[in-house]
Amino acid sequence: MYLEHLSLTDFRSYAQVDLALEPGVTVLVGYNGIGKTNLMEAIGYLATLSSHRVSSDAPLLRFGTERALVRARLVRGTQTTVLELEINGSRANRGRINRSNPVRARDLVGICQTVLFAPEDLALVKGDPSNRRRFLDELLASLIPHHAATRSDYDRVLKQRNALLKSARAGRFTSAHESTLEVWDQHMARAGAELLHARLELVERLRPHLARAYAELTDASKPADATYRSTLQNQMDDDGVPAGSSPRAKPGGSSDGPDDLRLLSVDQLTERYIQAFAESRKKELERGISLVGPHRDDLELMLGQAPAKGYASHGETWSMCLSLRLASYYVMLDDARTGGSAPILILDDVFAELDVQRRRKLAAIVSGAEQVLVTAAVDADIPGELSGRRVKVVPGGIDEQ
Template sequence: MDQVSLRDVRSYPRLDLALEPGLVLITGPNGAGKTNLLEAVHVATQGISFRTRQDAQLVRRGAAEGSARVAGARGEVRIETEVRLSTREPKRIRLNGAAVASAEELRSRVHTLAFTPDRLAVVKGGPATRRAYFDRVLARALPARAELPAAYGAALGQRNAALRRVAGGLSDAGALEPWTEQVVTLARELVEARARVLELLAAPFAERSAELGLSAATLDYDAEPPTRESLDARLARDLERGTTGAGPHLDEIRILSGDRDLRTFGSQGEQRMAVLSLLLAEAELLASHGGVPPLLLLDDALSELDADRRRRLSERVGSVGQTLITATGAEALPLAPAQLLAVTPGEVRPG
């Protein structure tokens, strides 16, 4: 990515910014707009914000619409994306001048990975947060199976609705049959796909974690998809509760260091290292599959890391592709960046 253009997005009334390849360090005091800049780049490359799903909140206060555009290259191929936002109308997305039907389609063609402090929830949050995170990784790493989580969720919703109708006397038990069959089939495929993506992540995750000083890091997913027999055996309980009580929608994925589950027994620093290691592992996986490393957006990633870990992280993200990283001061980065930018409210200038 070598050019960013923003119009009335968050704190930027107008911004035209040239970027160097490699590691770009963005500095400025808290509240200056560093995160807003990364968010705008994420919107332009992924069609969505990493902070909100309300597009109207992205438009600068007092404006009716805004736009975020980036130009650059994926390998040898030039690309230009533009996302137009409005407080009144649906957003419009274009890739190389052609309309793109959805943010999902844009994300399937342009890869951007983001770290923000609230991503620590991947480790410290509940099982649903981890399932959602790894299902997003699944969609990027195994595009042929990208629809599995949504397809399983839709079949599960239909079965749950059928359970409530049967329990209420509005349908007979035969109404459950087609949805039970779909849930069993899709559950098996989803568990297999999750296991496969975790297998692909395992080695790079362990390597990047060790590099950052988190020893013996592993991903644990020991799941068994429900069978027709197991669902039939628990039918009375499912009818009573109106929900399907077994399946990959309830599975746990544990992030470990040795025999310690980092959700419960990890420090804040270890949780941060685990999330950063997951992001780096996914970046390697996408690069190995597609030949092009993804764009990395790291917001406040260096805080809570000691000088040695900051150096290791900087060396890693500076060695391939392009990374935009924010910090309150240039001293946070142990290495010289390819480009240093300073942010003041509504303005970005060379640092």
């Protein structure tokens, strides 16, 4: 799959811009602040309904406007698909597929598949657990689109349950509170179990690819791995650090005996959550928040025997971030071999952050992708392995060369 045409209206700095693209490597060159990243951000947003730069939609709208439009024409084999996404400041976003009637924005998820590398990826290692949870959930939705609804349903139930806990904390915990909380426990346990089950399966798919990608980038002796930390095994503190003295889970999110969550079905995980809610009831009422669930889990990234966070050097941190993105690319390629689509690779200002060795290795790995979109301030930042079409980005638009 590749992106043949991108059109933006009132998105970020662009009142209107059209960009024709083709398979292979395209490098967008322009000085910093000119709007290169805005173009890449729009493609990434079309794929995941989220920005890699901001947490809300408001900054995506050109200042003084109330909506932005992202249009894209995708080609897969002999099939062409036109996607349109309307980003609204005051109401729900809407989408169109092949100029059909408007649909929910999330119905577009999974059609345009991308893997986006960006300097902001450092947060995957150095940032708080929410960055890593988001990484997993966005990849899940790209691979299996209905998981976008799974996460949305869980967030909705979590919000309602937290509101009830806060209400109970503010007043006296009555029998009415208790019976209502039990109902929300059931809803949240089921939604949480479905999300946890999907994440655990995804982590198992990612782990071998993560090890492979890190070895390809670094030739390092320390292997890269990932461990899923669930609140069903250890309650987490506000920084995502396991609290208490429960045993550490083995790589992949398991520990000895019954704590190997990968062996449990959704129904069994649901029962585990209901039990965990009951055990945490007193503490949750004291704090007025839900302390158990996927919203407090973490994906711990490991280099050798040590966590990457806090122990990895700057170079190792960058390599781990790149390896995570490459692992997600390899997982998508696995799906492409059984009927899925190979993703569009987007490297937004990444090469300027890397040393010469890592530049060359990353370029060699991605150069064979069906479509690679790269941004850079100067041509000198781009390794020779990524020779291809050059597009000059100028204030407010594109200067085709």
